[in-house]
Amino acid sequence: MRNEGFIEGEELMQLVREQVLSGQVIRYLPFRGRSMLPMLREGKDSVELSPLPEKLKKYDLPVYQYPSGKYVMHRVVAVKDDYYVCNGDNLVQMEKIYPDQLVAVVSAFTRDGKRIEVSNPGYRLYCRFWCAIRPFRHFVIRLRSNLANIKKG
Numbered sequence: 174m175r176n177e178g179f180i181e182g183e184e185l186m187q188l189v190r191e192q193v194l195s196g197q198v199i200r201y202l203p204f205r206g207r208s209m210l211p212m213l214r215e216g217k218d219s220v221e222l223s224p225l226p227e228k229l230k231k232y233d234l235p236v237y238q239y240p241s242g243k244y245v246m247h248r249v250v251a252v253k254d255d256y257y258v259c260n261g262d263n264l265v266q267m268e269k270i271y272p273d274q275l276v277a278v279v280s281a282f283t284r285d286g287k288r289i290e291v292s293n294p295g296y297r298l299y300c301r302f303w304c305a306i307r308p309f310r311h312f313v314i315r316l317r318s319n320l321a322n323i324k325k326g
Contacts (some may be wrong), residue, residue, distance in 0.1 A: 206311075223278055
């Protein structure tokens with residue numbers, strides 16, 4: 174079984190943590206897996222990691238560490254008093270994330286050579302839409318994949 178969306182390498186993540194804590198922004202080809210499709214594509218898109226704000230907001234994209242030690246990057250879909258609810262764009266299950274698990278937050282990403290800040294209105298619209306269709310998005314993803322296969326065919 175693949176480690177969907179996991180960022181591997183404790184040494185690398187420790188360096189990321191140190192650099193971000195010192196206020197630096199790090200550009201990073203982040204992960205392997207497909208948990209953040211269609212937004213981030215494995216081995217193609219990069220992200221810029223920035224220091225954490227005092228409190229994350231809905232649609233933020235944090236990097237955090239599971240109790241198992243693995244690092245992952247998924248979207249905040251709800252903010253609670255003492256935890257966040259996160260979900261990968263290509264996943265169904267939700268997960269509770271506590272502030273002490275957080276490492277950094279994505280401030281921008283690069284797709285097809287174009288840098289997109291997370292404050293970009295088009296990106297924010299994507300986030301709202303993609304989260305709103307969460308119960309149905311596996312059908313959307315499957316349809317998109319089938320259409321791509323037909324096009325290649």
